[in-house]
Amino acid sequence: MGIAAAREGLLERLYWLIKLRWLAVLGAFCTVLFVNHGLKFKLPIFPLYATIALLFMGNVAFFFRLIRLKNKSALSMNRIANVQIAFDLLVLAVLIHFSGGIENPFIFYFIFHMIIASTLLSRKASFLQATLAAVFFFAMVNLEYLGILPHYCLKGFMIDCQRHNPIYLGGVSFVLVSTLYIAVYFATSIANRLKQREMALNISNEQLREKDNVKSEYVLRVSHDIKEDLAAIQGCLEPVARGITGELNPKQLDLIQRATRRTGSLLFFIKALLEITRMKLSREVKMDYFSFSETLSEAVAQIASKALDKNISLNLYLEPGINRIRGSKEYIQETLVNLLANSVKYTPRNGRIDLKGSDKGNRILIDISDNGIGIPKGELPKIFEEFYRASNAKEVERDGTGLGLSIAKRIVEIHNGKIWVDSQEGKGSVFHIELPK
Ligand code: ADP
Numbered sequence: 001m002g003i004a005a006a007r008e009g010l011l012e013r014l015y016w017l018i019k020l021r022w023l024a025v026l027g028a029f030c031t032v033l034f035v036n037h038g039l040k041f042k043l044p045i046f047p048l049y050a051t052i053a054l055l056f057m058g059n060v061a062f063f064f065r066l067i068r069l070k071n072k073s074a075l076s077m078n079r080i081a082n083v084q085i086a087f088d089l090l091v092l093a094v095l096i097h098f099s100g101g102i103e104n105p106f107i108f109y110f111i112f113h114m115i116i117a118s119t120l121l122s123r124k125a126s127f128l129q130a131t132l133a134a135v136f137f138f139a140m141v142n143l144e145y146l147g148i149l150p151h152y153c154l155k156g157f158m159i160d161c162q163r164h165n166p167i168y169l170g171g172v173s174f175v176l177v178s179t180l181y182i183a184v185y186f187a188t189s190i191a192n193r194l195k196q197r198e199m200a201l202n203i204s205n206e207q208l209r210e211k212d213n214v215k216s217e218y219v220l221r222v223s224h225d226i227k228e229d230l231a232a233i234q235g236c237l238e239p240v241a242r243g244i245t246g247e248l249n250p251k252q253l254d255l256i257q258r259a260t261r262r263t264g265s266l267l268f269f270i271k272a273l274l275e276i277t278r279m280k281l282s283r284e285v286k287m288d289y290f291s292f293s294e295t296l297s298e299a300v301a302q303i304a305s306k307a308l309d310k311n312i313s314l315n316l317y318l319e320p321g322i323n324r325i326r327g328s329k330e331y332i333q334e335t336l337v338n339l340l341a342n343s344v345k346y347t348p349r350n351g352r353i354d355l356k357g358s359d360k361g362n363r364i365l366i367d368i369s370d371n372g373i374g375i376p377k378g379e380l381p382k383i384f385e386e387f388y389r390a391s392n393a394k395e396v397e398r399d400g401t402g403l404g405l406s407i408a409k410r411i412v413e414i415h416n417g418k419i420w421v422d423s424q425e426g427k428g429s430v431f432h433i434e435l436p437k
Contacts, residue, residue: 103153114183
C-alpha cells in the first residue's frame, strides 16, 4: 500500500513537472521577447527561440511518453524524472549561454531544478543532478573563456564583459555550485522528512482500515445472528396475529400486532446494517451495462402505491440519452427506491415529487425533488453519515434507520459518482446523483 501510494505520488509529480515546463516555456519566451524588444539588448534571437521551441517539443514528447507509459514501476518513473531534469538543465545552460553566459543573473535558476530534483528523486540522484548542472555550467564558462564558444556580452547590463576575468568567473562559479549543493542538501532533508511522515501516515491508515474491517466483521456476524432470530420470531408472531392459531381477544391482538410491527422495523434495520457492513467489507460490485431509463421506471413503480396512499403526485422526466449505463442495476435501483421512499416519507399529503434524468455527455444527472419538510441547514452536512436522522424527521416519522442515505452514498461512490443534496427546511429537498455512463 505504501509503495503503491508512493508510486502514485511520483506519477502525479511527473505530471506537475510537465505543467511547470509549460510555464517555463511561456516565461522564457516572454523574457526573451522583452529583453530583445523592450530592453533592446542584442541577443542571438534565432538560437534562443530555437532552444525554447526545443523545450516545448521536449515537453510534448515527455507528456505523451508519460500517458503511454505501460510499465509504471517506480524504477521506470525515476528514470523518466532523471531524464527530464537532465534535459531541463541542458536547455537552461544553452539558454544562458546565448544570453550572456556567466553574466546572466538567470544562472541562479539552476536552483529551482535542484529543488524539483530533491522532491522527485533520492538524495543521491539529486546530488548527481547538481553535479550535472555544475558540469554543464563549467563547460559553458570554460568553452566561452577559451573562445571555443562565442560569448554574448550583456552590454547595458554589465559595465564590462567578464569573459576574461578569472576572479569573476571563479567567484560566481563557486557561489553558484556551492549554492546548488546546499540547496539539494536542505531540500532533500525536508523532502525525506516529509516522505517518512507520509509513510508513517500510510501505515497507520492501513492499520486503521484493518481495525475497521475487524469491527465490521464482528457487526456482520452479530447482525446476521440477530436477523435469523428476528425472522424466526416474526414467523411465529404472524400466524398468531392473523388468528390462525385461534381467536385472540382485543387486548391480546393489540399486543401481538405491536410486537409484529416492532419486529418488522427491527428486521428492516438489521437488514440495512447487514447491507452497509457487507459493502464496507467487499468494496467490489459486479458491473454490467443496463437500461437506466427502465431502472428508473421500475423504481418509480415500486414506490407509486406509497405515494398514492398520501395522494402525492410522482412525476418522471427523462432525457433520451440516458439509456445505457454501466454499473450494478440492482444497487442503482435500490438507491433510487431509497431516495424516492424518503421523499414520500418526508413529504406531507398532497405533495409533489419530481424525478428528472438529464444527459450530461459521458455522465448522467438525476434530480429527485420534493416539497416536503426539508432538512435544517445546520444538519445538512451530517445527513449522509451513518445512523444520522435530522431532528425534524424524527418528529414526523418515528421509524427510521438513518442508514438509507449512507448506503446510497456508498453505492454511488462505488460507481465513481457523486451524491449531494440541496434543501430548505419547510420548503423541500432536492437530492442529486451524478453517475458516469
Ligand atoms: P431514515 O431511515 O431516517 O430515512 P436515511 O439515511 O434514509 O434514514 O435519511 C437520513 C436522514 O436524512 C433522514 O432521517 C432525514 O432527516 C433526512 N432526509 C432524507 N431524505 C429526506 C427528504 N426527502 N426530505 C427531508 N429529509 C430527508
